Amino acid sequence: MVRIRISGKAQIICIWAFLVAFVWGCANVVTPSGGPKDKAPPKIEESIPKNGQTDFEGDEIILSFNEFFKLNNPSQEIYFSPPLPEKPDYNIRQKSLQIQLPDNSLRHSTTYTINFGNGIQDITEGNAAKDLTLTFSTGPVIDTFRLGGRVEDAFTAKPEENTWVALYKSLKDSVPDKKKPQYVTKTDENGQYRFDHLPKSTFYIFALQDNNRNLRYDLPNEKMAFRSATVEPVQLDTLPKTPLRLFQKEPPRISQVSNKAPVKGKLVVHYSNEIERFSSQLVKKEVAKQTTTKREGTLPSDSVAFWFHPIPDSAFQFVTIANDTVRDTVRVQFSPRNTIPDKLPLKEQNQQRGERKKVSWPSHEVYQSLGLLFSYPIDTLVKDKIHLFRDSTERQPGIFSSSKRVLSNRFITNHPTRLSNISEQQNEKITAKSSSNLIMFILQIITSFNFIKGRIIFSER
Structure with missing residues (x-):
């Protein structure tokens, strides 16, 4: 037997040659072509209810498609006729669409048609299943x-x-x-x-x-x-x-119907219809330099309120422009009898027409903000003068903030907070019926820069 001995160098050459041949063979493998572009939209293979089904009583509609799909803005693209009282929920499960209907949303003996618009698309090319509808009836017949x-x-x-x-x-x-x-x-x-x-x-x-x-x-x-x-x-x-x-209806004609000064420093302008945009300016430059105006409320509204600081001593003119077109000049002079009180009344935020109400929240809303609504705008909030007490023991106060006329505080309590017995008299003694919290506050009102002191008591149960 003849034995062929291969040196170590030759062995290495043979191994490298084998590896090169193997890699070259792999590199020349041609992948199959992708074929023609998919232009077909998803199609319904099965549905509950079936198209044209009568006497349907379910609260869930399921559509199974022949391919994976995605939803395209279903709240706008997909709609029911007759319309549902509330919008349904749409969920994708594999190749199926589940439509959860609101409780008791289907009328009796009524034919419904679901129009899918461009709401169903395949996940590869985004082909929409246009003209896709599903019709069923909650009664014995389909209307035709x-x-x-x-x-x-x-x-x-x-x-x-x-x-x-x-x-x-x-x-x-x-x-x-x-x-x-x-x-x-x-x-x-x-x-x-x-x-x-x-x-x-x-x-x-x-x-x-x-x-x-x-x-x-x-x-x-x-x-x-x-x-x-x-x-x-x-x-x-x-x-x-x-x-x-x-066609589009002509917008209603807007005119200024009245302007009043309910309290000193405040002007309220009323319009015949709601306005969306508003601007204003003081006529005399010297008055404009010395006086700051702050607008109250939000638009759209049929009235706009202003606060002036400091209040001009004599009559002045004020130009108002509503919706960029309705321009009026208002002559304003505040009555000396309409003075600012030394005490600042507190009002519950949801109070209507001066009716006194308790502030309370549902038991599950534990982390509510406590808001105090004042009859004049807040200019300065002296935060280091605000203290929160519980049974004569000061608690760590939360973050107080002010926005125009509202002073609010957010903190955590063990029970829903109830604001009761709001005092309209400065430093009036209030007897709490249970364990209570006490907030003492000092702030400035814009119209006089007088310091206002007060306190409120609210219970945790």
Whole structure:
């Protein structure tokens, strides 16, 4: 037998040659091509209830698709007709969509259609399952009457896309402003709308560009259209010759109706309608340099309140501008009899028309903030003069903050906090019915810079 001996150097060369050949073979493996681009949207394979099912009584709807999918803004894209009283919950489980309905949300003997819009998309290419619907009935029959048409702009005659079209049994008492419609659908890119499962009845038809998505005509910038005569669904594919033409109502005319000075240093201006924007200025430059104005409240509102500091001794003029167009000049002179009190009354924040009320919260809301509402704005909060006591023992105070007229404090108690027996007299003696906390405070009011002292007692149970 002939033995071939290979030196150590030759062995190393052979091993390297084998490794190079193996790697080269792996590198030349061609991966399969990806194939054509997926353009197919998800399709429903099974659903509960089934499409066209009658006598449905469940509170959950389940749709199983042929592929994995994602939801695209379901609260806006997916809608029920008739509309539900509250929005449902949408959850994805593998290839299924679970729609949890609010309790007792389905009407008896009613045909429902779920329109999915662009709300269902595949997870790879984002292909939307357009024109996807599911129809079922809570009664023994599926309604089959139809109604269709077109919505366009009243001035340009261009089609209006993604516009709500609504059906009402009645238009009395400004129903579109206050109530949701009986049936809804949306227009497509050509302005066309279509109802497919309506009962045999007569309706009033109404189109709306719903800017706040509440199915109500309640904003001045929302465009709308309607027919004064009723419409009646049919069982044939017919379209009315006259389209619904959207228009926007003229905004209401705004004017200043009154201005009053309820207390010294405060001016309240009232308008005929709500305003969204407001500006003001003092006319005389010397008065403007010496006087600071602070506005109270928020917009939109039909009234605006101001505080002046320091208060001018003589009459002065004040220019107000509402919604950038309504300009008025107000002559202001505060009566010397309307003076600022030395004592600062406390008011509970939810107090209405001067009625005295106790401040209380539900038992589960333990970490509430205690707020004190004063009749004048707070200019300076002397925090080192604020103390929190419990049974004559000072507790570590929380963080006090002031915002215009409200002084608030947040701290932790073992029980829900109740504010009771608010004193309107400085340093009045108050007897607590149980273990209590005491807050003593000193602050300045803007109009006179007088220091105001006071105290309140509130119980923890």
